[in-house]
Structure formats: C-alpha cells, structure tokens
Amino acid sequence: MSPRPRLDDDRGSIALWYALVAIAALVMSGLVIDGGAALAARERAADLATQAARAGADALVPASLRGQPGQLHADPAAAQLAVTRLLAAAGATGSSSVAGARVTVKVTVPKHTVILSAVGVDDISQTATATATALYGGTTQGGG
Secondary structure, three states: OOOOOOOHHHOOHHHHHHHHHHHHHHHHHHHHHHHHHHHHHHHHHHHHHHHHHHHHHHOEOHHHHOOOHHHOOEOHHHHHHHHHHHHHHHOOEEEEEEEOOEEEEEEEEOOEOOOHHHHOOOEOOEEEEEEEEOOOOOOOOOOO
16 A cells, blocks of 8 residues: 655645735735825815915905006915914915915825835825915906
C-alpha cells in the first residue's frame, strides 16, 4: 500500500489571501469615504468663497452709492470684516483682497481623513477662490 499524499502544503494560504483582501478593502473604503469627504469639502470651500466674496462686495463706501452707477467702491476694512466674520462662523480660514468694486476671497476648509490616516494621509483640506463685483441697481456685469 502506498502512503497517502499530505495535504498540509497549503496550510495558511487562506490567511495570507484574507490579509491581502482585507488590506485592499480597507484602502478602497478609505478612498470612497475620504474621497467623498474631500469632494464635499471642496464644494463647501467654493460655496463659502462665493458667499464671503458677496458679503465683502456688499460692504460699500457710502459715498459711492450717491455717485454714478459705475463708481461703486467696496470699503476695504468693512469688506475684510464681513469676510472674516462669515468665515469664522463657518469654521474656515481665508484671505480677501479689494480692488474698487471687486472683492476676491480665497477660502480653505479644513478636513481630516477618517480611514486614510491609517496609511499616512491625514489632511484633505480644500481651497477655493471666488470674486464678486458690486453692481448698481438692476445692471449686470455683462453690461445689460
């Protein structure tokens, strides 16, 4: 009678396969969850930049309201204060610049990863920039 072949040669191979699949699943879930969070943070940054730029453009020099329609000017100090207050209330940081009736705001929304921090990716903060122009009455920027 011949000896039976041993089937122990594959011992532990399922554990290795399971470990590789678990790591791959963790990375994929991290990309989905943290990637979605990064997209949401980018959208929030763009929204806050637009709101802050509009708030800054609404801070007009009172004397420019009594002049010609094309002579509106934003008050730099008041515009900066409006932008700072809006961003502070939203938990974001940013900077603004005023040039005549145009207010440009750059906003950074802080965001930290949930799952990808396990592989060394800790920060997925997003930044956006928006510009608003103060317009007189029913005019539009295109001149209509």
